[in-house]
Amino acid sequence: MEKELEHKFVTQLEKHQNIIHKVCRLYTNNQDAHNDLFQEVTIQLWRAFPKFRGEAKFSTWMYRIALNTAITLYRKSKRKIKTNDIADFHFKIKADEYDDTEEEQLKLMYAAIKQLSDIEKALIFLYLEDKSYKEISETMGISEVNARVKMNRAKGKLKKILSP
Amino acid sequence: MEELDILKKNWNKETHPKITADTIYKMILKKSSSAVKWIFIICMIELGLGLTSGVLLLTNSENELNLPMWLETTITITGILIPIIYSYKFFKNYQTINTTSSVKDLLNNIIKTRKTVKQFVLINLSLIAVMMIFTSYHTLTMPMGVNNDIAYPLVTIKDYFILAFAILIITAIVIGICLFVYFLLYGILMRKLNKNHNELKQLDL
Secondary structure, eight states: OHHHHHHHHHHHHHHHHHHHHHHHHHHOSSHHHHHHHHHHHHHHHHHHGGGOOSSSOHHHHHHHHHHHIIIIIOOOOOSOOOHHHHHHTTOOBOGGGOOHHHHHHHHHHHHHHTTSOHHHHHHHHHHHTTOOHHHHHHHHTSOHHHHHHHHHHHHHHHHHHHOO | OHHHHHHHHHHTTBOOOOOOHHHHHHHHHSOOOOHHHHHHHHHHHHHHHHHHHHHHHHHHHHSOOOOOHHHHHHHHHHHHHHHHHHHHHHHHHHHHOOTTSOHHHHHHHHHHHHHHHHHHHHHHHHHHHHHHHHHHHHHHHSOTTTSTTTSOOOOSHHHHHHHHHHHHHHHHHHHHHHHHIIIIIIHHHHHHHHHHHHHHHHHHO
16 A cells, blocks of 8 residues: 555656756755755655645645745755856756847846745746746735735846846 | 746746656655754653653652642642643644645744744743742741751751752753753744744735
8 A cells, every 4th residue: 555655656756846846946056955955845745645635736736845845844955055056057948949148047037036035936936837826825825915916026026136 | 027937938948857766766765854843853852841840840749848738739730731731732733734734824833833832831941930939938948947857957057058059050050951942943943934934924914
């Protein structure tokens, strides 16, 4: 029974691992921290898995746990962050869509997002994932109106960082 | 916002090193290093210390200290009731900590659990302080010769001062350890949680 559950979990996680990678991308500054957070999210998901009843999609369920882990459970790694880590680590876009200017803009954008608070990062993450304000408010535990207000503030903050 | 939209357009095109099923199997066997795990461990230690001090209070009240009857009864009842009530409250709160809750609910539940244990420890410390004050007062003012078999062999005023000083030192050490735990350990562990909790709370104002 345990083996079966384990197999089911690993298969699903392997399939949807990109969600965790994307959360780690916003909340960590280097590859080691990325791997640490990935592992912590995986452990938390595995712990919660026996209670996962399939009412929501596996991916939706993953969003909550991954974000909750990044915001509440994860203790930042004490490893020293190298300045070039932020912009460069495993930043790869498929070669056929490569655009030099765009890549530069993306690097700046990521660097700006790193300066946001944990909560603002979560909102930006959900925006990038194309979630509705209803879903955002449910994930964060705030009202839809407040989610909008907070989202606008986070976007405003990003704008300010990018063009001081 | 143009730059954010560029990121959104490219968001799902980014590639990440693929984690194999084998690595995932290994990961789920590893131990969590989460802040909540540490808060839980420290809470358990506090509960343990609280229970021990409860037992100590009960044991002390059985000694022939000739404390007033109402005080002995109060100490016995609180010494039994408080650890039971708070242990129950702690585990009830801990069970509500659920990673599938919303971010705000999860933060609320962690902070609520932490507050329960903090209250419990403070009540216990207050009880110990009350006990110490009464016992010290009783010992220091006990007329010599009335209860010599249990009375401390204090003959001079200097002895009384030494005893009072010893009580002060012990109390200071106990309080010092508690303050160290609260301000240092929880300061580090709860800083991020409190900050994020406040940010979400401010939105509701």
